Amino acid sequence: MxxxxxxxxxxxxxxxxxxxxxxxxxxxxxxxxxxxxxxxxxxxxxxxxxxxxxxxxxxxAADLPSGRAAPGSAGHGPAGRFQVAYKGSVKRAGRWRPPERFTTVVYKGTGLLDLRDAELDGQVTTLWVLAYKSTVQIIMPPGVRVETGGVGVSAEVYGDRAPGAPVLHIRGYAYKGAIEVKDRIRRT
Structure with missing residues (x-):
């Protein structure tokens, strides 16, 4: 043969x-x-x-990017731009520096983005969130202006924003789930 x-x-x-x-x-x-x-x-x-x-x-997925870096592309673009959970949970909290565009995808799980101690470098930071049969909570730092849009995104922000404060754009889509934007964690 x-x-x-x-x-x-x-x-x-x-x-x-x-x-x-x-x-x-x-x-x-x-x-x-x-x-x-x-x-x-x-x-x-x-x-x-x-x-x-x-x-x-x-x-x-023949018409989609592979998600793997192309040869010779090491070192391009900010690290940590994506956060993905499949039937699990993801959490970002404490001191961290989100890039100007950050994407979180949660499929049948939970997510927490705690931005209270995050270092927001840019004047505008955009968070893209997909919650498929999931709940993603986003905890805002004090004094930041929040602008939300999308489907299934709710905002409960009470704090006053500081003059010239950074802007956080939160764009999301929740299918049989929720994306909750808050300025404090509520204990029940």
Whole structure:
């Protein structure tokens, strides 16, 4: 048997549950970046869940970036621009420096972005949040102007903003979930 005949006769490599999970995160990230519509996301989720081989999974996202850095691109762009949770939770709190554009995607889980001790370098910081069957809480620092938009985003901010204070744009989409913007954590 020649090498060509062997390659043609080799069965397709089976995809694991972990492979499907990674593809779901990739699709939700593409949705949060505006690369897919809600309808396209739903259609592709169905295809991923039905996929049996790596070839079928690869076909679902053939027109999307791989999410891996291109060779020679190391060191470009700010680190830590994305935060993703799949059936789990994500949390950012304490002293940290969010980039001017930060994206959080949570699929069937929870998220907490505590910005009270964050160092906001820019005059305007934009947070993109996707909460798919999830709840994401965003705790605001005092004196910051908050502007929200999207679907399923609620804001409960009472503090006064300081003159010339930084602006926080929060853009989100919550599907069967919620994105809650607050200036304090409420204990129940």
């Amino acid at each position: 020649s090498v060509e005949q062997h390659d043609q006769a080799a069965p397709a490599l089976r995809a694991s549950d972990s492979d499907r999970d990674e593809m779901l995160v990739r699709l939700h990230t593409a949705f949060a970046e505006g690369r897919l519509s809600e309808t396209e996301l739903d259609e592709r989720i169905d295809l991923v869940l039905a996929a049996r081989t790596h070839g079928e999974l690869d076909a679902v």
